[in-house]
Amino acid sequence: MILTDRRALMRMMGSAGLAAGLPFPAFAQQPEPRNLLAVPSFPDHPFKLGIASGDPASDGFVIWTRLAPLPFEPHGGMDLKPVAVGWEVAEDERFTGVVAKGTALAHPELAHSVHVEVAGLRPDRPYWYRFRVGSEQSAVGRSRTMPMPGARVDRVRFVAAGCQHYEQGHFTAWRRIAEEPVDFVFHYGDYIYEGADRGPGQFKVNGRSYDPVRRHIGTEIYTLDDYRRRHALYRSDADLQAAHAALPFWMSFDDHEIDNNWASDFDQDGTPAEVFAFRRALAMQAYYEHMPLRRSSIPQGSHMRMFRAAQYGDLLNAFILDTRQYRSDQSYGDKIMPLGPEVYSPYRTMMGDAQEQWLFDGLTASKSRWNLIAHQVMVMNLMQRDEAATTTEKTYAMDQWPGYMHSRRRLLDHIDTHCPGNVVNVTGDAHRHYAGDLVQDNGDGKVISSEFLATSITSGADGQGDQDGYSRQVRTDNAFLKATTDQRGYVLCDVGRDVWTADLKVLDRVTVPDGKLSTYARFAIERGKPGLHSA
Template sequence: MTHDINRRRLLKALGTGAASGLLAPFGMAFGQAAPRNLLANPRFDRDPFQLGVASGEPAPDGFVLWTRLAPQPLEQGGGMVMRPMAVTWELAEDEGFRRVVRDGQALARPELAHAVHVEVEGLAPGRPYWYRFAVGGATSPVGRSATLPATDARVDRVRFAVAGCQHLEEGHFTAWRRIAEEPLDFVFHYGDYIYEGPDRGPGERMLNGRPFMPLRRHVGGEIYSLDDYRRRYAQYRSDPDLQAAHAAVPWFFSFDDHEIDNNWAGEFDQDGTPPELFMLRRAVAMQAYYEHMPLRRRSMPHNGHMRMYRRAGWGDLLQAHFLDTRQYRSDQVNGDRDGPQNDAVADPSRTMLGAEQEAWLYDGLRPDHHRWHAIAHQVSLANLAMRSRETGEVVHSMDQWSGYLGPRRRLLGHIHEAGMKNVVTVCGDAHRHFASDLLQDHEDSGVISTEFLATSISSGADGAGEDDDFNRNARSLNPQLKAITDRRGYVLCEVTRDEWRGDLKVLDRVTVPDEPVRTYASFVVERGRPGLQPA
């Protein structure tokens, strides 16, 4: 029986209510029978796919496909009837869907905001696929994904973008459109997919010491409830440039702080909220995050916790270790204010990753058959000194690895003692591009590794470029820092067998739509020779 006949049979069965046999896979996916409250014949007066499509978490044999039904994204429940309904999906070897290789049905459930996560398996390694969804007579946009190469395959090149920090109010998401136009294998989103703050109203305000007029405004106040977080994600995911990047290639994700609350750490927020109350907010924020990302079911929140650290490999070329530097960390010292690196900062009992994740990382971060290892995480490992605007003294961020010297020393010590000269780290959060060599803070260790820190997609608006006090002080205080600029954009990494190239991509303006992208600076790292060299 052809795919089209199968699809017509399913839709006919759903329309007549005679779908109990066909719907068994829906219930099996969630360990129960098909729901009694199934809406068998949904109809929509508006497009239910207004939040687009996405894929993520690729493996050699498959990936996750995602969409969320939301005909009225900013209304409570997305404008959906609060009943589960069947969504069909198709996967093809060609963009025209002439060679469909997989199809099926999934349930969009109100418990998960009518989001759909399809984990496709059994595919050929190292090749692209195209996918789409259908429900109630509506068809989604087409997305493109790809499987990873076989674990034992020789791979000569991997190309990916590092990006995040996309504040809706502070700029257009043009950088995502430029990423969608790049020939990439994947995107790593390091975090700050949304911002939790309130709509601050109309009119000019100050941003980073400069007058700023918001381009777009958040809907509602600061977000706390599950419905709040869902609506905020819907507002961000409605952006067409962001949707284009999601539809172009598979993504890997990490959350940072703003998906929940600024600078949260483990069970603590920045406001002194009792941990038992903050954990309620953290739990609903994590549910909304899962609902809106193409994550595997193993990352589904359980008791307010998500398993987000994991690995992926590209044949014999690259092994990537994706970290979670928020959920298990010790609380920041010094009230989370920039300050000196005192004994509390250097306390070896404090943690950035938690004991279990740290052991997991070290177990996989060892010499092996991969030409390169990547540590993909959230905040800077470079231990950058700054000069206080108030006092003029030299200070460090307490929220980055510079505020956690014990775990930082352990990580760099592990890389050094293992003899690994093929490790590169990628991260973000700082709203500026930084390209840095990584050294121990307390001894002349020599260059151990290298870091590309990607600037923001839009957070910080247009920025000041190179001509501000922060940039000048950073260059003077940090000899390991090879480049810095306060512009928006992303990092483009191209990894070949003997060289890792990082291009710092920038847009001169994000307050104007559809600006071109340019390369601010490019560096290479040679395998076996840690340290940045101008390209």
């Protein structure tokens, strides 16, 4: 049995397998396993968790699925044997022009997930793909290859989205994203939430009470089976499946894929590092099993390589960061605190030395008209005041870049020195839209870059809009902040050769299905002129 087509096999063996430094020859042609399930049959449709594509290149992309006919039962309802899964890629959605096909093995060790690295395709065009196993066939997905590096590109459009709490709203935003004519999606993280089922009672967000729209299964998740079941629960959502089937994703994780506000070897509960490493390893395995990631991201114990770059012709270089695995533990108990001496320590880091050097080298060498830094948490040095407090002291979130001021200063210094006027930061995590400019905390107010922080898909439920006390306070006290609103949605970026435009998309409600989508605000950045202005 040939496990992949010849073009993909040669590329994989020649570049990805050895260059990634993997501990095993993952891409070599392998004999049919002795325990292969030769004639697979299933108690129900095996593609219930949908299909997806991701990590696009100029000659291909990853296509993903997981066989799980009974997603919430042990092993997803699968026999614990490898299963051969056929795949096809075509130039049209009717598959009259199949250009690549092969067979991949769905291994029980990886929850019968399949990650096919398709190669040998033409650049900068759409393709359609599907899977088949036994007599069953998946839905048809659509992906897209990137332009060739250096090729002239006049326009790239993408969406940034994340923070999708299953209990707090319907995933309507993903349905709307599926309908957007964009080139890719950047998922900044919090794909799942690790918390226990809240039960039938109401929950509170920012002082407002909501009934859970739907419920988690079980308690807080710790085991591999727990994480697999939680991913399967989220993956079963039809709106999320529609977005994955429509567009290629650049995936990134934040904290809730493992545990709230974890940082490197530390969780929020004081668990010994050597014990937390077990939980992190299990969570990362389940994450890989459910995402359209390349084999270079296969977890090695409790770590996985997630920072990577993508070049869209001569128009855009995208740097996808990992601000969880390599950071120092949060200062001052991870509370909203004044900027004390600890946050300025040169021994504290947000990215780690190796990732920081990789980013700085990439930015310095970039010849693209624009550079995108796509990461998880806010870069803006946002001052907050507690309305209930008797003091007016300035406080900041220690989990965000202000809690790592030495790293923040180095990042902005490097942008200012090596690529002024063409770097845009796109982030998430904070459950509301923010748009603002980036200035040094110890500088003269000079605008160095700008940031669009995408609000959540559902986390925070319907929200309060832009006239709550917090919104008024942060707009008043932070001159660099141009807009914020506590509503759900996503950011849509439209990048041209000279102007970068971003729409802050919002839904009126997520606690009911099919909420109404609108544009809360639109901003533009002119290349060579750092700073946001209304568009």
